[in-house]
Amino acid sequence: MVNFNLSNTVLNSEVLIIGLPEHINQLGYISYNNEDITKQIDTYRHHHLISSQLGKISSTLLPLKDSSKRLITVGLGNLKTLDYGALLKAFGNLFQFLKEERVTEADVLFDTLISKKIEQTKVAEVMGLQSEQAVYSFDNYKSDKFAPYQLELNISTNKEDLQRYFINGAIIGQSVNVARDYSNMPPNILTPNYFAEQVTQHFDQTSVKVDIKDGKQLLDEGFGLIHAVGKGSENPPVVITMTYNGGDSEDAPIALVGKGITYDSGGYSIKSKIGMQTMKFDMCGAANVVGMIDAISRLQLPINIVGVIASAENMISSNAMKPDDVLTALNGETVEMLNSDAEGRLVLGDAVFYANQFQPKIILDFATLTGAAVAALGEDKAALFNSNADKEIEEIRVSAKEMDEYAFELPMTQTEQRLIRQSDVADLVNHTNGHGKALFAATFITHFSGSTPHIHFDIAGPATTNKTSYKGPKGPTGSMITTVLNWLR
Numbered sequence: 495m496v497n498f499n500l501s502n503t504v505l506n507s508e509v510l511i512i513g514l515p516e517h518i519n520q521l522g523y524i525s526y527n528n529e530d531i532t533k534q535i536d537t538y539r540h541h542h543l544i545s546s547q548l549g550k551i552s553s554t555l556l557p558l559k560d561s562s563k564r565l566i567t568v569g570l571g572n573l574k575t576l577d578y579g580a581l582l583k584a585f586g587n588l589f590q591f592l593k594e595e596r597v598t599e600a601d602v603l604f605d606t607l608i609s610k611k612i613e614q615t616k617v618a619e620v621m622g623l624q625s626e627q628a629v630y631s632f633d634n635y636k637s638d639k640f641a642p643y644q645l646e647l648n649i650s651t652n653k654e655d656l657q658r659y660f661i662n663g664a665i666i667g668q669s670v671n672v673a674r675d676y677s678n679m680p681p682n683i684l685t686p687n688y689f690a691e692q693v694t695q696h697f698d699q700t701s702v703k704v705d706i707k708d709g710k711q712l713l714d715e716g717f718g719l720i721h722a723v724g725k726g727s728e729n730p731p732v733v734i735t736m737t738y739n740g741g742d743s744e745d746a747p748i749a750l751v752g753k754g755i756t757y758d759s760g761g762y763s764i765k766s767k768i769g770m771q772t773m774k775f776d777m778c779g780a781a782n783v784v785g786m787i788d789a790i791s792r793l794q795l796p797i798n799i800v801g802v803i804a805s806a807e808n809m810i811s812s813n814a815m816k817p818d819d820v821l822t823a824l825n826g827e828t829v830e831m832l833n834s835d836a837e838g839r840l841v842l843g844d845a846v847f848y849a850n851q852f853q854p855k856i857i858l859d860f861a862t863l864t865g866a867a868v869a870a871l872g873e874d875k876a877a878l879f880n881s882n883a884d885k886e887i888e889e890i891r892v893s894a895k896e897m898d899e900y901a902f903e904l905p906m907t908q909t910e911q912r913l914i915r916q917s918d919v920a921d922l923v924n925h926t927n928g929h930g931k932a933l934f935a936a937t938f939i940t941h942f943s944g945s946t947p948h949i950h951f952d953i954a955g956p957a958t959t960n961k962t963s964y965k966g967p968k969g970p971t972g973s974m975i976t977t978v979l980n981w982l983r
Contacts, residue, residue: 496589496625496645498660505601505648507563510556511588513607514539514546514567515576521606526650529558538565545569548576549583549964551591566591566600568607576609579898581617585624586964593629593643604651618656622663623670623976630671630966632678665792666979670972672696673778673785677957677970681757681774685729686805689756689777693734693784693803701740702791707733717848718822719829719840724806726761726814731806733845736784738791738799747798748982749854750787751845753838753861754780754805761808761834762816776838778957778970779860780805785975795982802849804841808834820920824848825942830917833925838863839935840924847942856886856947859939860974866932867904867952873960875900876953876974879936883947890949893981899956899974910937 504527515521518539524532534556538544544552548571556565568588570576576584592600607617625645633639649656676684676692684692687708694704709730713721717733724731734754737747755776759765765773780803787801815821819831824844831840838861849857867877876894878901880887887903894901910933917923922941926934936950956973965971 498647498649500649500657505650507599507601507648509597509600510563511566511600511602513570515570515573516546520573548580549587551587573610577611578896581620582898583964585621586628589625589628599646601648604649614653615659618659619663622660623667626664626667627670628966630674666789669785669789670975672788673781673972674970676781677775677778684756686732686756689805690732690734700791703737705735717824717844719844720804722815722821723808723837723841726811727807727809729807734803736787736801740796741798745798746855747800747852749849749857750783750801751849751859752780752783752803753842754803756807758808761810761814763833763835775958776862778862782860782972782975785972786978789979800852802845804845806841808837827922828920830920830923836925839938842939843942846939850943850946856883857943858949860951860953862954862957863952864932864935864954868955871902873955875902876951876956877932878903879906879950881940881948883949887949890981894977897976897980899977906933906937910934914938
């Protein structure tokens, strides 16, 4: 937890933080408590005691007239190219360094943390974001826990009204971490019902209303695909609906739909023993939707949102769905189920059709769906699929680039439309043995939204990472949260 304290008074911390660009003259006069330290900083740079390399954190002693301070510098590189992504790296490295060094209070000359490409308000927001996102940790189930990290930052700046931008950034970072927390929970604890309870509790006393449909309700109301996926488990499936009304009452909502498979064994189309590891992360799409709605409500965005999570365990038992089964979807169509490990598209089919009943202006669904998307784009890129949303998908691609996330559009064609109907016994089929499996899955899911604008996000790759970076530790990433929030704002 970082507190940002804006102050024009004398700063008295033992630690001083400044930004250091390639060309120090770009900073002009550097003053700390009315003392000119420009020459000292320049001398330190020339002697390589501190570095202007982007993201490089340096630490040394700074003698002053009446005392000495620990000087920590943040390398900013070329200010002309210092964009959002570069700032993420700079501030991420900074906060990780401060946490590692157990720095609990510091003064910040914020006017040295400048960019020629983006406004100081955005710089403040990125700093707030990274103060939470970059130092995330998950030790809930460890006996030996670290004390929560607390940091007081005393911000010296000539700019007015920056406080809310630091706070807004921190809110977004906290929402990313909410999604990470859910994703990290082990599957013996995070069952569909427990997930629903946790979401309900999280939004208690907020502007977000939560409704839960349990397994019996899903069966009674015709959610045949979700029911089929979850019926092999002792823990029945649920549908979680979250509504936030921040816009005008007559405004159509934006629907956010998340795949919430709390564990995916593959069912009778069982995964390999290695392939089954990490399948607790098959609910990252749902977790990220919760994170988005958390941020939307806390930022009080003037829009209406409906969030739908289809949550189930895909397990094996005498009750589990079997290849060759024919299932009836919520929309009344029948589906031949040929591969029980292609369960995500099934739960999303029902969830998307249900979300469409709220008459949204657009549906965005998020799912760790196919290895094919990873094979096509790599592990760090989201695959986007467009159904009647040409304008919106272009805006989101631009937003992803701005937010240092990678997202690329893949096609859906008449080929896939033909393939999802290639069944001798039912209206639709959930699996193809050919190539282009990500395209097939996306076409199957978007079939259930009809003519409503719909963007499908296959985040099988970027939903998790296997290495630590300036955005935080390995594990779940909160993929697309910042992208979607930036687009909505």
